[in-house]
Amino acid sequence: MSSERSLAGSLAGKVAFVTGGGSGLGAAFARRLAADGATVVVNDVSADAASAVAIEVGGDTAVFDVCDSAAFDTEVDKAVERHGGLHIMINNAGIAPPPDPERTQRALENQMKRMEGRIDELVPPDSTVGLSDADWDRMIRIHLYGTFYGTRAALRHMTPAREGSIVNISSVLGLRPMAGALHYATAKAGIIALTKSVGQEVAPFGVRVNAVCPGWVDTPLLTPMDPMMIAGIKMQIPVGRLATAEELSELVRFLAGPDSSYCNGDVFAASGGFV
Numbered sequence: 001m002s003s004e005r006s007l008a009g010s011l012a013g014k015v016a017f018v019t020g021g022g023s024g025l026g027a028a029f030a031r032r033l034a035a036d037g038a039t040v041v042v043n044d045v046s047a048d049a050a051s052a053v054a055i056e057v058g059g060d061t062a063v064f065d066v067c068d069s070a071a072f073d074t075e076v077d078k079a080v081e082r083h084g085g086l087h088i089m090i091n092n093a094g095i096a097p098p099p100d101p102e103r104t105q106r107a108l109e110n111q112m113k114r115m116e117g118r119i120d121e122l123v124p125p126d127s128t129v130g131l132s133d134a135d136w137d138r139m140i141r142i143h144l145y146g147t148f149y150g151t152r153a154a155l156r157h158m159t160p161a162r163e164g165s166i167v168n169i170s171s172v173l174g175l176r177p178m179a180g181a182l183h184y185a186t187a188k189a190g191i192i193a194l195t196k197s198v199g200q201e202v203a204p205f206g207v208r209v210n211a212v213c214p215g216w217v218d219t220p221l222l223t224p225m226d227p228m229m230i231a232g233i234k235m236q237i238p239v240g241r242l243a244t245a246e247e248l249s250e251l252v253r254f255l256a257g258p259d260s261s262y263c264n265g266d267v268f269a270a271s272g273g274f275v
Contacts, residue, residue, distance in 0.1 A: 010257050012037030015083045017076060019066050019150055020093030022049025024219035025169065028245035029090050030057050032253045038088065041079045066093045066146030076153040085161065088256045089154035091147040091191075092169040095139065096221040097184050107180060111232075127180040136183045143187035144194070151198055155207065162206035167255045168195050170213045172271045188213075192267055199265025208264040210255045215271030218242040238273030 016033045020026040022044030030040045034057035043062045044050035050061040062079060064071040080086050110122050147168050158164030173181055174188030192211055199209035216222070216233050222242075234240060251270055254260050269275050 009037045010259070011088070011253075014038045014087040015041070015079065015085050016088035016090065016256065017041045017043065017062070017079055017086060017150075017154070018090040018092060019043040019146065021090075022046050022053055024221060025214070025217060025245050025248055026090070026092040027053045028249040029092060029252050030054075030059065032246075032249035033088065033090075033256060034059060036253055036257065038256075039083050041083070043075070043093065066091075066149060067141045069145075069149045069152075072146075072149040072153045073156075076150075076157070080157050086154055086157045087164055089150055089158075089164070089166045090169070090252060090256070091150040091166065093146050094143050094169065094221075096225075097139070097181050098135075107229075125180060128182055131183060139183035140187050140190075143184070144190040147191050147194060151194065151209070155198075155202060158207045159202060159205045164207040165256050165260075166198075166207070166209040167252050168209070168211045169252075170195070170211045170267070172213050172215045172269055172275045175213055175267075175269060176275045195267065196265045203264050208255075208260070210260070210263050210265070211267045212248065212251055212255065213267060213269040213271070213275070214243060214248050215269070215274045216242045217245060217248060219245055236274060237271070241272070243270060243272060 011033060016038040018026050018030045018040060021030045021042035030042050030053050034040045040057050040059035041062050042050045042054040042059055043064065045065050047063045050063050054061045060079065060082065062075040064075055066072060076086065106123055106125055113121050151166055154164065154166055168191050170191040171188040173185040174192050177185035195209050195211040202209060215237065222230065234242065248270055251268060255263060
């Protein structure tokens with residue numbers, strides 16, 4: 001019997017809320033949880049994207065920006081009212097740093113100079129100096145504030161029910177920051193701290209909070225990235241390739257379900273050996 005078949009139905013009767021579920025990792029998570037029997041509420045800022053995935057998995061939609069705390073509370077309350085509870089929250093919504101071809105080229109040239117020992121010729125990338133207040137704020141708000149808002153909205157229902165699993169999607173860059181992605185790495189590291197802190201707080205009430213730190217995953221978020229940069233990343237991954245969204249969804253399903261009952265406040269890296 002395959003592992004998928006042996007797990008089928010273990011989430012029957014459970015209600016899951018997946019943020020950023022209209023594409024990429026979020027859509028894969030929604031499909032996997034639904035395949036295991038959960039009723040999935042798909043959140044996205046795009047009504048069309050959320051609807052397409054919800055129709056596919058036989059679920060529901062919640063169209064709003066995760067940076068809007070009032071909307072988050074309202075939509076979670078609506079989901080509980082419509083479906084009779086909330087058992088799983090997947091805080092996945094996020095964005096990638098915007099492409100910057102000029103800075104990428106400079107980084108590649110600096111890397112070559114380092115390899116050749118030409119340290120005096122390195123050109124400052126100015127990734128930090130050039131980071132605007134608006135870009136910093138947007139990255140922190142979507143990733144860290146959004147995860148906080150989702151966690152808080154879920155706990156308002158899970159804690160009184162003394163049941164629930166929250167899975168926060170961080171990143172390997174939250175564990176192993178890289179130059180040039182200061183705001184992204186900071187936000188993802190914050191999610192790890194949030195997970196551990198809240199996990200300790202709510203454990204006595206039957207609620208578990210865990211984090212997944214994906215490595216480099218083949219999703220639309222990587223589409224704008226320079227092919228040479230992706231090739232360089234693959235060289236640093238011991239397994240020699242990017243992950244698939246489906247591979248990550250298996251870990252998220254495990255943490256969402258009863259088989260991970262002893263996991264709380266834990267951080268799981270799925271990086272192909274990158275960290």
